[in-house]
Amino acid sequence: MPTDIRGSITDVTGISVGHYTDTENGTGCTAVLSEEPATAAIEVRGAAPASRETELLDPLSAAQWVNGVMLTGGSVFGLDAPGGVVQYLEEHRVGLQFGRMHLPIVPAAAVFDLAFIGSDVRPTASNGYAAAADAAKEFERGCVGVGTGCTAANILGASSAIKTGVGTASVKLENGTTVGALFAVNPVADVIDPEDGEPIAAPLSKSDDSFESTLDILINSPPKQRGFFRNTVIGVIATDARLNKLEASRLAIAAQDAIAMTVRPAHTQNDGDTVFALATGNSGQDGNIDALHAAALQATSAAIIDGVLSATSLGGISAVRDLPMGEKLMERWSG
Secondary structure: OOHOOOOOOHHHOOOOEEEEEEOOEEEEEEEEEEEEEEEEEEOOOOOOOEEEEEEEEEOOOOOEEEEEEEEEEEHHHHHHHHHHHHHHHHHHEEEOOEEOOOOOOOOOOOOOOOOOOOOOOOHHHHHHHHHHOOOOOOOEOOOHHOOOOOOEEEEEEEEEEOOOOOOEEEEOOOOOOEEEEEEEEEEEOOOOOOOOEEEEEEOOOOOOOOOOOHHHHHHHOOOOOOOOOEEEEEEEEOOOOOOOHHHHHHHHHHHHHHHHHHEEEOOOOOOOOOEEEOOOOOOOOOOHHHHHHHHHHHHHHHHHHHHHHHOOOOOEOOOHHHHHHHHHHHHHHHH
């Protein structure tokens, strides 16, 4: 990846990020907030999404903007967490004014992390409130927030899985506009560097010194069906370009293309791959959709890879950095 992609979604002016992290129970949530209402859209390609308030983002819906997005663990149970973000924003008089009230709009999506450490504790509204209160330009990456319970390449079970987390990156375009991405990396599949096709996270061999291929496993010796709501990649792609709702939808589509480039296979029956797009317009520049598409591809791919390489071992699942070949992988990508 080019060295100018090592940024953050908060390089997009007006975007802030906050986490609530519960390492003891292996779950958490992440709030992505916009200082001013942001034009918003969504693209869902996974067959098993867990989400809230997403119909508002359809191009035919009357709602044109949102105040933030919540990414949460806990699957459908974790969808209580965005209520806390709504409460926090209402207390700060953010949202659509209706009389003396303010009505914040905060769509959300969840990853399945219930089988990581425990299944009894899930993100709550108070945890979502804490994530919103924590929102700032500087934030942690890796096994924090929604990334706390994330794993990848677990088609053969926990013993061969890779610990992942939440990652971020940004790309600055020639006209000065910025595209930033933040993604929770929790696929059943492999994570691949799209630049050279090499695996960054895949099922571990028995010796822990090499990777197997999820594609090969599915074709040659597929395991039994694992049920729904088990794995997913969810995230936010944001820009400070001025976009309408349809153009923001194209930005979300580009990010989904990047998931397909970086996760193999993506968009399976057991995935809930969901991308939210936010356009703040703070740059004052109209968006060049093709240029933004290219930037979204790079920023999303880099954010997903960052979600792998920023993770640390947790819950008995090894992170790439702690594997025998981890140092070489870290050096190859970071160099």
